[in-house]
Amino acid sequence: MRRFWRDIKGQSLIEVLIGLAIGAVLIGAASLGVTFMLRSSAASQNVQIGTGLAQDLVDKARSVSAAKWQDIYHLTKGTSTSYFVNAFGTQLVVVEGQEGVISNENTNGLVGYWKFDEATSTATTTTFDASGKSNHGTLTSGVSRATSTCKVSYCLDFDGVDDYVDSGSGSSLDITQNVTLVSWVKLDTYTSGGTNTDRASIVQKTGQYYMTVNSANGTLDAFFGGVTGSHTPSNSTVSLNQWMHTAITYDGANIKWYIDGVLDKTSAATGTITSDPRSVRIGGEPAFGRFLNGSIDEVRVYNRALSADEIQRLWNSVPFTHYFNVGNVNRDTNGNIVSSGGNEDPSTQKITVTVQWPGSGSNVGQIQIVDYLTRWQNQVFQQSDWLGGSGQIGPITLPNSKYDSATSVSNPAGSIRIQGL
Missing domain, CATH: 2.60.120.200 (Jelly Rolls)
Structure with missing residues (x-):
């Protein structure tokens, strides 16, 4: 994890870059921000709360993607459309907008x-x-x-x-x-x-x-x-x-x-x-x-x-705003994520979580977390007969009639798992 702090006119920015994590995640409470201990500085406390809110939203987005991948994949891509996740009973629902959260919930x-x-x-x-x-x-x-x-x-x-x-x-x-x-x-x-x-x-x-x-x-x-x-x-x-x-x-x-x-x-x-x-x-x-x-x-x-x-x-209370944006992910022939070129990986989505709050004067505090959501559980398609002869080699985005029987079914980036093999 790398953190960068910049103090510029109108904005204080922490960028937290988090790579793809493997393993289970715990869903944070909706009022995660209020659990942090008071610090000597109000600014430090706000950074702590903002960091917690950002990670909480990442965890919720991961939970949504694990339960129903389409609820993440079919969201409008780009920075002009923002989303947050609301908990309704036992369900997590993606809502278009920017959710407000207060420090003393x-x-x-x-x-x-x-x-x-x-x-x-x-x-x-x-x-x-x-x-x-x-x-x-x-x-x-x-x-x-x-x-x-x-x-x-x-x-x-x-x-x-x-x-x-x-x-x-x-x-x-x-x-x-x-x-x-x-x-x-x-x-x-x-x-x-x-x-x-x-x-x-x-x-x-x-x-x-x-x-x-x-x-x-x-x-x-x-x-x-x-x-x-x-x-x-x-x-x-x-x-x-x-x-x-x-x-x-x-x-x-x-x-x-x-x-x-x-x-x-x-x-x-x-x-x-x-x-x-x-x-x-x-x-x-x-x-x-x-x-x-x-x-x-x-x-x-x-x-x-x-x-x-x-x-x-x-x-x-200090008012915080948090939301996330969604983007497609491309990979090169080695399975590495690339910023340009390559082919779209339909089983991975990039999310950028942003948390903002008012600072002193015209300054704005901001934290961002970049994370990658990967589809592990839900099946893209099922193939019962692997003896169909020569077919497509490489990433498969749509079901075909047959697949290359000479190629090992694997993905070095780990973004697709074939169950039952």
Whole structure:
């Protein structure tokens, strides 16, 4: 392994070049970045986290290629198209886009987590739930995906008229005890452009719980159905035209409001939250015509009340972005990988994993890992009769009627294995 560190205007870059590794790999946890011990320097800590996130994505891509080679091989090649890997239950799924990850991740009690990091070119209207609870959302009425001016990687823009995300009514979202609602929001205006202009919805499960912005004065409004002392506003307002971190918790005794990581208000409240079959909706509630005009990122729902320290750590996290690009691999007649010439090896793909984070001033921290994924398990074709006489010699990319019987079936680079020989 070789590492190179360069400090240039606008960028700090570590390039980690890793050759083809043989052997099993372990899948890292989705929140690998938070397991590193604190270092004396914030920059050193970010390098550690970035390195861990990069290797974690390499391992996940390897796992995908081992399980279903086509999910890697058929991806669009080149640096203009980026991908990340999401874990849904026991499955790993490749998603086009650039995933955001924060340094102080907290998944304890997380039952809904919508990052909105899918690419703008993604044809689907789905936005994936990263909590592992499969509460995937559907973009409705023309919600726009944004790739710049977001808080953590990509985000969503809402027009304040009819846009919203429907995240369904999965059982994990039916919370009747303690709860926390969290989001990053950048408001263009306080006023909802819908039929009901009293407030604009950030995240809302009608009849059960919501976090909204009051259209009259920009306060953060809370509601928990069936809870005495609910339906009250924060003391402070949510500023316009800048990203603000908003959070509301209910612990069975108090409702607490947090704005940009700071406890803004505590209000006594008691009771069990009323269950309601309606969906969790983000950015708007069509039943009441409450639609938000602005951008939303990193929406979270927890089935417990986070502490003030946990809220502050979420707000104060360093945002990382990680993704990988895919490229074809060519080999020469000796089986060596070459940058030009040679023939394509259909059983090997090159991936370049990139992790970026904001540095001091205009600097950007970046780590890259280059790795090669090789198809070992899935068969390209089957040949039952090896007595067909003279045929093709060398790499085989498509099944033929017969093969050269005088040539040993082998590959010096080890990129193809013939099972049963």
